[in-house]
Amino acid sequence: MKKYILSIALVLPAVLFGQLDRSVRPTAAKAPVINIKDSEVFELENGLTVILSENHKLPKVTFNLVMGAKPNLEGNQAGLSELAGSLIMSGTLKKSKDELDREVDYIGARLSADKNSIYLSCLTKHIDKGLTLMSDILINATFPQSEVDRIIKQNESSLLSLQSDADGMAKNSQSIANFPGHPFGEIMTDATLANINRESIVSYYQQTFVPEGAYLVVVGDITKEEVQSNALKHFSSWSGSKATQVDLAPISFTNGNRVLFVKKPGAVQSVIKITYPMDISPNNEDYLKLKVLNGVLGGGAFGNRLMQNLREDKAYTYGCRSGVRVSEDGSWFVAGGNFRNEVTDSAIYEILSELKKITTELVTDEEINLTKSSMAGSFARSLEQPSTVASFALSIIKNDLPTDYYQTYLQKLEAVSKEDLLEIAKKYFTTEKCNIIVVGNQEIADKLLVFDNDGKIEKLDAFGNEVKDILPADISKEELISGYINAISMTSSKKALDKKIKKIKSMQQEEELTMEQIPFPLKSTKVWVSPNIQGEKTEGQGMVFQRSFFDGETATGYSVSMQTGEKEMTEKEIKAKQLFCGLIPEINYATNGIKYELLGIEMKDGQSVYVLKIEDGTSETYDYFDKYTFYKTGSLSIITIEDETQETSSTYSDYEENDGFMFPMTFSLSAGGANFTGKVTSITLNAKVDLSLFK
């Protein structure tokens, strides 16, 4: 054979064309016509919509069954939908998981499921067998407990290994930073995984995998008649109705740029993501322009600005890109890549500069032409995959696009102008409300300070939770408590303290509170009467906003607020109140059985503080004590009531002496988005207290 080829070669003249000027670049031949075949769309009796893109090039068919459900909040079971998806193939009423796996593999097919879809790909000759398996898992999945346990264990391992995966960690932080209170911002952790059980999985499956609103996308070597008869055979017994949908939270921007840093020990590169949510849906006319704009900045083509600047010019990275992710349920922008440690800050600076530049200056003709041509080419190439046409049809239906959206895509693309891009950039791009996420080596963290609006870097763990650098304490928890008590009671021995404290029978404290949203000051009165009666009242403009009373003797109490009316204290709350009794409740910590633990030393607002964790059965409280004076400087209290977590944080300062005791005269309080600042106007010890004012 080889010899034959050589002999042919000899016959050919060495140079067919004589002279060739290589500097002359070839010109394009006549542009090929791009044909986009229409998909067929039809509905089955059980409400299932079928989208068919026939293509007989290869003897293969794919069936993608996509559910109509939108993402829902999973709260303390975050990760539930993913887990349910990965368990759909774990056994049916008819077959065990082993049997299913064996039968799928036997026909050389691929059958997979996720939280919202089931996908089958097989040779044409195996369609009936493939669909039998597909419909079996769709309709008859049993979720055996043993498999649930196995998948939970597997996910525990995954959560562990995530802590060495820089990209995975960056993705978690990105989700949480961009989408607080939205399903996109929910991340599976050990705690949420522990809350997931078989019942919740089955209920998710039953409410999600229903024909109403679902689409069956069929691509490949099959006719409409064959699809209809197969669908009738395999899917007609499928029933169920859609779960109620909860409206998703609106997007919220960060207030100024935030730096979120995730430490990865031993990292030789930093993963950078500069990201923020965007308010745009796929059927918005701006979307195509936004894609072109992103193309110029850091999208598809190698010739984009980020790649050219950060790789080809500065050589900071193997690749730097940007993307706009737009969906019905939530959209966001992200730019970044992997950069060696030393240039992490320079890379952020350059990316932000490119973002800024594109929002202030017109792009060049060359850039917009390059991007549009590249996008047109990519569009044409995508048509090589038969699934593309079907995905167009699905996108038109799901995103409510005009029916000729893809037929006229190239014309619409061509019409995008430089001026459009500047307008779109101003509308959707920002350099001032970015979440700047960096996963990398601790040594680079300090260099990131300059990018943060309030000059404070938020340090996160692999799952996007805030972490504090905490050092081991140099004293015991008992030493801390006695240090604090001595400091505020101005005594130095237990004996002196007992003597001094015995003389105090009551206390009344008057405070003045201000809050931004309320145009007038509030007055607050707190009283304590020995041994354990407590009252509190907050009023302003002649109205009582809140009042509470606790009778230590009868162990009863209640609170009255303008919003919720009168509420009896629960047993737990009473128990907690009893733990914190006396003028200085800390005196009793050693004897009353309260759970407290000294976590260590932490930097807080530039001061070294001891962190003491206290659990009283209703809340978790972190008290902060100045490392040198032992004064309490702040407190963070977390109460969880039926999945709802409320955080209250306070600060205390300006300690002054009143009747032989030190009291903080300035304080602040923030809870549920409300921020108060307060001044103590008077403190009276052993005063006559009129308890009726609080009852």
Place this chain on the structure above:
Amino acid sequence: MRKLFITSVLAGLTFSSIAQREIEYVEYELDNGIHVILHEEHATPIVAVSVLYHVGSKNEKPGRTGFAHFFEHLLFEGSTNIGRGEYSELVEKNGGTLNANTSHDRTFYYELLPSNQLELGIWLESERMLHAKVDNEGIETQRSVVKEEKRQRIDNQPYATFIGEMFKRMFNNHPYHWQPIGSMEHLDAAEESDYVNFYRTFYVPQNATLSIAGDINIAQTRSWIAKYFGSIPKGQAINMFRDYELMANIDFYNTYGVDKGAFIVNDFTHPKGKKANSVLKSLESKSIDIPRPEKAKMAELTGVTKDIIYDNIQLPGLFMAYRFPEQTNEDMYALEIMNDVLSGGTSSRINKSLVEKKQIAQFAFSFAYGLEDAGMGIFAAIAAKDESLDDIQTEFDAQIELIKKELISQEEFEKVQNQYENNFVSSTSTVAGIAENLANSHIYFGNASYANTELSKYMSVTREDIQRVAIKYLTQDARIILHYLPKEEEGK
């Protein structure tokens, strides 16, 4: 002309029920030695233009590892007629995309273009072959970019060093000892003469396969190939042309004994004067000696090597390797099928035992690594939380003993055959895939038609073959075992 068309007729003879689509193609060789393969199909108006150079990291010198891959980066920098950064721009602004990759054995470049830009693609690749141009700025930039590539793909990825660690221990006396990404110190140490020599030795017509697939007209494509590639000087004459473009006349004269004036750039192979002609002809007739490592010198794997590697990981990992033969060895078909019994699909033995039943591994798999000069069978598992590598080792060994001791079941056998059939159908779904497949077949198997007969090779493997190769190659007394442990455990 009809006679020139060589189309494969071998496929499908034995297995008529197999659903493989036969790939039709035209194949010929240019006078300068470039091997050409053309596949015509009009389903989508796009074309894949690719050139495979038969040079990979195994052609590198021990002190200059990483060069083949580094060169791949440099060859996007431009040519005499293409400015720095313009190469990709020309492709992208004409609606195309491009990339390249480098293995131990070969370097592969490709453009995917709208079919009306075929001539552009051919010109671009011919420019890359004839007179790529790289300036110092380009070298410095790409050196840093490659370092970032290594950090991103290997250093910063958990467990990602295991392939390199395996090759290092598996292949002695052979350049498979190192990985295509190579040593960063070697890249730093490289001098201009290294670049020049590498290009002059390996980037020559006789070492190239041009494979084009897609919406093309064969006759038109052949004429463009003749125009842009046919005009590239053959043998040593290509380097004379490169010198002609780069050297001052005096240097050129001192080297070749003729004046540059005797040549014209647009028709280099037809110089004026007898002297120039005879110098040129003599160089054209001298083929370039392309160094290739000697397979025979590769040391056998003897004994069991066990090592611990500390990495930035949370879960320990077990990696184990056996020596397999080169990819063209007949045993490789049986070994690959054996591997699929062990690790192909959810129902495979390793997944069922280690991951699902015993639940000792988070992931577990095996694969057969086939290369031109040798191969490797790898077993890998990441331990599940709180599980030990010893238990994983025990279970891997039990599975290995089982496949050596007992014939696989008829059902398993049919299953892997069906899986192969499905995979082969899918492998012909894109023109880019077809172009690469044809070029690989030509280079490694000596015949592009292998792309059409490959499946029948797998289908002729018997259950007894599988048992035989398992016994022959899964040698418990000659293997490499690596334990990956979290860095925190180092020194404990």
